[in-house]
Amino acid sequence: MATEPAEPGGDRLARGLAAIDAANAEDPNQLVVDGTSRPKELVHAERMSHWLAVLAPDATEAQQLAARAHHLRRWVSPRSDYPDGRAAYLRWRADHKRREAAEVGELLEGVGYDAATIERVQAIVAKERLRSDPDVQTQEDALCLVFLELQYDDVAAQLGDEHTIQVLQRTAKKMSPAGLAATGAIAFSEHGAALLARALAPAEDPPPR
Template identity: 35%
Template structure:
């Protein structure tokens, strides 16, 4: 298989898995599995953040939530420790599954290990590609989930979360975030967060 064929085959397997997500959302008047929508948004933002990204980063970005719905949040204790344990387990599981997809599609073991490293978000702040993945995840949150999220929490908590999100991002990520279309309410919350609450 050529490089393009390998990438297409791996992306198809990832998308086929996302398409099994039982949670549906409406996008442009059509029902779509949530994780398929999410992964496509991740790829869209990668194009803005790093259009010349290598296959390994493209695959890690697309597989960020691979089969995540199979391990619901409430399968772990509903505490901060439980949340972190859940996230840690998901990252390892998603990394292992995607790395196997890479091998099955003809990628080298080194490439598969690199994809797994990125999905686990290792060496954040030191590894430029891991940082890119984090930027993209934050941008998708701000673009696609923030308006709904802010309706469910009080302002103090939202401002704190925005500050944490901002702290995870690079300068390039900040530039893209500030160019996102947002409601006046969301813009106001971002301004408060950046002004220190």
């Protein structure tokens, strides 16, 4: 019996990305980009793909799919559905990871991906072995760059300078040297650039006693 030829990887990748985009296009939350209102998580996913291409031009299919899927349908389980406090926050994150892994798996299985590739995508999205897996670190770098590009100014306006600097310092600690270097490609506001420079400046030694 003749077997069907294997589907070209590029075609399957395109269908996988399109399936993820279709899911994120349902986001009722909007961002205005270049004067056009668009679904928030769709914009987020597209910028994740952009930064992945900057950081890892030879990224694997699993990396490309994971970058596009990282905040898949996040609006269906908002943080506001859970009580205040760290314990509730951690429960929200765990529930989100489980839901996201299941939905990513269903989408990729639907376009013909094998179990091993799906598991790899799920592991990157879940940021497993962050400090020991270069692909996961690249995912984290891309996430931080998207935050700085799309959310930083709003966060700074809400938190004030000193708290924002603390947020930037925590963000920088998550990033690799390559990720930090890529921040140079972001068009920060003058005030935003100044805060980032303060956050990244080496700590001053205490004065001698």
